[in-house]
Amino acid sequence: MPDTITQPALAEILADALADIVETSSGTRPATVNRDASLTSFGLDSLAMVNLVTLIEERLDIELEPELAFNYPTINALADFIGQMQRVPHAQE
Secondary structure (H helix, E strand, C coil): CCCCCCHHHHHHHHHHHHHHHHHHHHCCCCCCCCCCCCHHHHCCCHHHHHHHHHHHHHHHCCCCCCCHHHHCCCHHHHHHHHHHHHCCCCCCC
16 A cells, blocks of 8 residues: 555545445446445445455555454445554545
């Protein structure tokens, strides 16, 4: 993962990964991804949630626990956790 990525940029990467997994699972890509919505609200089952974590690992070149999506069940929660894990700065407001 790049050293200078911000939390909002990380959330965008995760939202894109989620959209890819939803498209793979359902055949339809969501037009928007509510970053505070439960991952299960996108129709993800447990296997798809594990696949999401795997895709995030590949895109960010990091190692994560497979159950991460169950412990942090929204895009923003995942981004916050991964950001803290990697010491990602929040954008200045």
